[in-house]
Amino acid sequence: MNGLMMHQQLLVSSILAHAERHHPTTEVVSVRCEGDVHRYTFRDMAHRSRQVAQAVEALGVGPGDRVATLAWNGYRHVELYYGVSGAGSVLHTLNPRLHPDQLVWIINNADDSVLFFDLTFVDIVRQIAPRVPSVRKFVLLSDAEHLGAAWPADDDLEVAAYEDLVEAQDGVYTWPAFDEKQAASLCYTSGTTGHPKGALYSHRSTVLHSYGVALPDSMGLSARDVVMPVVPMFHVNAWGIPYAACLTGTKLVLPGKDLSGAALITLQEAEGVTISASVPTVWQGQLDYARANGITLSGLHRAVIGGAACPAWMLRELRDVHGVRVIHGWGMTETSPMGAASVLKLCHEGLNPETQEAVLTKQGRTLFGMDLKITDDEGTEMPWDGRTPGHLMVRGHWVINGYYPPGRPSPLVDGWFPTGDVATIDPEGFMQITDRSKDLIKSGGEWISSIELENLAMDHPEIEAAACIGVRHAKWDERPILVAVRRPGSTLTAEELLGSFTGKIAKWCVPDDAVFVDALPMGATGKILKAPLREQYRKRLTKD
Ligand code: AMP
Numbered sequence: 001m002n003g004l005m006m007h008q009q010l011l012v013s014s015i016l017a018h019a020e021r022h023h024p025t026t027e028v029v030s031v032r033c034e035g036d037v038h039r040y041t042f043r044d045m046a047h048r049s050r051q052v053a054q055a056v057e058a059l060g061v062g063p064g065d066r067v068a069t070l071a072w073n074g075y076r077h078v079e080l081y082y083g084v085s086g087a088g089s090v091l092h093t094l095n096p097r098l099h100p101d102q103l104v105w106i107i108n109n110a111d112d113s114v115l116f117f118d119l120t121f122v123d124i125v126r127q128i129a130p131r132v133p134s135v136r137k138f139v140l141l142s143d144a145e146h147l148g149a150a151w152p153a154d155d156d157l158e159v160a161a162y163e164d165l166v167e168a169q170d171g172v173y174t175w176p177a178f179d180e181k182q183a184a185s186l187c188y189t190s191g192t193t194g195h196p197k198g199a200l201y202s203h204r205s206t207v208l209h210s211y212g213v214a215l216p217d218s219m220g221l222s223a224r225d226v227v228m229p230v231v232p233m234f235h236v237n238a239w240g241i242p243y244a245a246c247l248t249g250t251k252l253v254l255p256g257k258d259l260s261g262a263a264l265i266t267l268q269e270a271e272g273v274t275i276s277a278s279v280p281t282v283w284q285g286q287l288d289y290a291r292a293n294g295i296t297l298s299g300l301h302r303a304v305i306g307g308a309a310c311p312a313w314m315l316r317e318l319r320d321v322h323g324v325r326v327i328h329g330w331g332m333t334e335t336s337p338m339g340a341a342s343v344l345k346l347c348h349e350g351l352n353p354e355t356q357e358a359v360l361t362k363q364g365r366t367l368f369g370m371d372l373k374i375t376d377d378e379g380t381e382m383p384w385d386g387r388t389p390g391h392l393m394v395r396g397h398w399v400i401n402g403y404y405p406p407g408r409p410s411p412l413v414d415g416w417f418p419t420g421d422v423a424t425i426d427p428e429g430f431m432q433i434t435d436r437s438k439d440l441i442k443s444g445g446e447w448i449s450s451i452e453l454e455n456l457a458m459d460h461p462e463i464e465a466a467a468c469i470g471v472r473h474a475k476w477d478e479r480p481i482l483v484a485v486r487r488p489g490s491t492l493t494a495e496e497l498l499g500s501f502t503g504k505i506a507k508w509c510v511p512d513d514a515v516f517v518d519a520l521p522m523g524a525t526g527k528i529l530k531a532p533l534r535e536q537y538r539k540r541l542t543k544d
Pocket of ligand 1: 025127189231234305306307308309328329330332333334337363419420421433436442447
């Protein structure tokens, strides 16, 4: 027998409709690429998002069509989040830190129909535009005046001003109703080999994930908070914060392009930010600036830190100097991303600070809607004893079950998604990442494929074998170095080898160093053993 309850589709537009109706005066504050600070309310944002939906439809974008953005965190980007997905099209956020060749590949793979971009990315758009035939309209996220300054009217490529498109619409628009399983947004992530792969989020997964993000033992957002997602809106939807803020009526502060410690702290203090979220590298910039200038982060209550492991000193400094509670989180593009957060349970409350710290620096426990397990190489589940490591597997309402575009083999193993992380889980369910089985390096929150770098090294005529490993770096958390074997008689230097990478990949992906050895350690199956190399060269770029 069915329950006698209303049934409503979980649509992204319903989150905005809620914000407009129940939190109309809640503010959204944005630092714009134009250089000023813009502020308006959820009511204004809802109206303009409807105008965006109308504008996108007027451009001939239909349900399911992909609409790309190349943009920082700002109100216009949020309007696109709601306007594009709300209309039934798919918002595709592009990562501007990628090499233009990769952007071209991703745009063509996604078959994007329109590209909205910030003023900062004019040069990138100029480079990629001739190579992305599916994009039939380029739109600068600014007004006609700025467009005129950035783009000559007689340029071969026709570009429209976002404000013109929005103002041409009246905002009288009813959000369409459709199946919650339809796609809302798309985000590509690096593969260990080959090209990036897309995570295609549905409306349902997005709404359920927003509830998860808002729960007290994850970010715990409320209508009394002011949230600043520093984590970019082009990377896994800024960890879902633009949705969760509207779901909870939380004031939203969007920092734009300047992510320096000085800019973030100034904005944070001016707007009364109570909770902010970013990767350790960006938090480090804030803490360095605060320390150097004798500033205390007085208004901040909670710091969400994820994307890479939060070091214990960071947790301590935020807690002891600034009175800020750290919420260390773990997640992936494939998990929308919220997978786990380290928030104490009642049983930890009486423990001494050192013991609590050991719990809080773990990646945390999961929340309803997600499940975790660790397995051995054969898939047998490993015990939750806090000591035994295993392959971290996840499943849940906001975990992908395949990559976009469809057609390739499912990544799932017995219904679980293999994360490529290695972890322990303690008896209270706190997961701790101990290693990574995927061949990727994470530098300042961005992925670098070790295999791609190894292939480039091997392209050099004087290189016989090469292994690329991630080693600790004080600022970027991890940086790639090469360990290589030269061909007999070669006197190739590290500079010459690394110089050969120029122009072939983004500058920040070029390894920091190259070490030459006589032979690389090999496993029984002829695979290079990277674990001993990682151990041997762990401190190559740091002193501690
Ligand atoms: P991405 O898909 O780019 O968001 O990256 C997800 C990956 O980042 C995870 O699979 C982990 O390898 C890593 N990661 C994310 N959060 C953490 C964390 N708190 N500690 C350690 N590694 C993390």
